Amino acid sequence: MKYKIKPNLAFRKISDEYYIVDSRNSMLHKLNSVGSLIWEVLKKGATVKEIVELVYKEYEVEIETLTKDVEEFITELKNKSLIEEYE
Amino acid sequence: MNEGFKNLSDELFWQSYNNRVPLYSLLEVTSRCNFDCIHCYIPQEVRRKNDELSTKEIMSCLEEIKTLGGLYTVFTGGEPLLREDIFTLLEFAKKLNFVVILFTNGSLINKETVSKIISCGVDKVEISLYGNKHFHEKFVRRKDVFSQIVSGIKMLKHNNIDVCIKSVLTKYNWNQKKFLENFAYSLGVRYKFDIICTPRNNGDIIPTTFIVEEKKLVKLLKQYNLTQVDIKKDFTTHILCSAGRNIVAVSSRGEVYPCIQFPYFLGSIKKEKFVKIWRRSFSIVEKLEETKQYQQCLNCDILQYCRRCPGISFIQTRTLYGCDTVAKLLACVTRKTVEKTAV
Numbered sequence A: 001m002k003y004k005i006k007p008n009l010a011f012r013k014i015s016d017e018y019y020i021v022d023s024r025n026s027m028l029h030k031l032n033s034v035g036s037l038i039w040e041v042l043k044k045g046a047t048v049k050e051i052v053e054l055v056y057k058e059y060e061v062e063i064e065t066l067t068k069d070v071e072e073f074i075t076e077l078k079n080k081s082l083i084e085e086y087e
Numbered sequence B: 001m002n003e004g005f006k007n008l009s010d011e012l013f014w015q016s017y018n019n020r021v022p023l024y025s026l027l028e029v030t031s032r033c034n035f036d037c038i039h040c041y042i043p044q045e046v047r048r049k050n051d052e053l054s055t056k057e058i059m060s061c062l063e064e065i066k067t068l069g070g071l072y073t074v075f076t077g078g079e080p081l082l083r084e085d086i087f088t089l090l091e092f093a094k095k096l097n098f099v100v101i102l103f104t105n106g107s108l109i110n111k112e113t114v115s116k117i118i119s120c121g122v123d124k125v126e127i128s129l130y131g132n133k134h135f136h137e138k139f140v141r142r143k144d145v146f147s148q149i150v151s152g153i154k155m156l157k158h159n160n161i162d163v164c165i166k167s168v169l170t171k172y173n174w175n176q177k178k179f180l181e182n183f184a185y186s187l188g189v190r191y192k193f194d195i196i197c198t199p200r201n202n203g204d205i206i207p208t209t210f211i212v213e214e215k216k217l218v219k220l221l222k223q224y225n226l227t228q229v230d231i232k233k234d235f236t237t238h239i240l241c242s243a244g245r246n247i248v249a250v251s252s253r254g255e256v257y258p259c260i261q262f263p264y265f266l267g268s269i270k271k272e273k274f275v276k277i278w279r280r281s282f283s284i285v286e287k288l289e290e291t292k293q294y295q296q297c298l299n300c301d302i303l304q305y306c307r308r309c310p311g312i313s314f315i316q317t318r319t320l321y322g323c324d325t326v327a328k329l330l331a332c333v334t335r336k337t338v339e340k341t342a343v
């Protein structure tokens, strides 16, 4: 299963962190640096596995914990309707 | 992950302000207009010229603003819907992940334009309305346009587009305030108004004489509790705004300004890259922040009540440090109101 950013969202990276504007509900979100790294990959679309590999390269944390954290983050983005599944 | 609005939006504002990111850009994509509003800041002689930026030039400018961190962009005019490529441009801005806001007089909104606005993904449409049919048409100096505008607002609302009605309230349409508030409410859209009439960009001060009479201003200041004067400790943020720091405007002819109401020429995107102009123009911010230059304000006895606009002051005095007489008028009224309230 791949995930990508929902169309029509506005976002920009300012000082290494992404700010996301969701005009549908006038919400503003901010991602920390790890979240911003993941958001970068989600622009093109990626699986959880691909995301984990990418973050692992940068941060070298225990893979199990990392997978769990990435899954939680993806669920959060999905619940907030900021990303969608495809393929 | 942080979320919300007020705190984060303040944070975003200050991040962009301190790092000089052009977070808010305003593109005047045309100076042509099918209306002839009495208060318009664009002088007639400019309005008639058709020397506007090309599709490609606007697209490149948007790309550059994006690389600098620009997030919100407003398409304004003139009347932006008069441009044949307007939907190509709006769609392009959305593809660059901007928050896209369209300012329009609403007269060209029909079924076809509404469906294009939806498919482009425009985030918000702001439509100017100055009163009921009689007042509006007198204000914009065009006949039989009111019903078209209203049907446009209804169509946009019906299609879940975030639409808002806005007015400048002057002594000529002041009595329309209640009508406009109720009308917006009946259509289920937001209403906002401004009372500042700015001079035209060529220095013509006639529009500033349209400002509502003192008695009405006092009523308004009280109604909105604007008599609570916020005396800022920091002189620079009190007497300045964020124009040129996190705000930028590009005129229909490609001139870059700190704000659309601050026509201090920073460069032309017809001759140079936007990024180059933006980086070079930090000097204007430094000049504006030279506190000691504001002798007139520093010695002014109504400074604490004044919401000076550097742009209006520049149009009026052609200097960076002069007095904004529109703000002065409001400051005088505010002081009187405060003093009376205190008694």
Ligand code: SF4
Binding pocket: B296, B297, B298, B300, B301, B302, B303, B306, B307, B308, B322, B323, B324, B325, B327, B328, B331
């Ligand atoms: S009234 Fe004029 S001189 Fe006085 S503070 Fe305002 S802008 Fe400055």
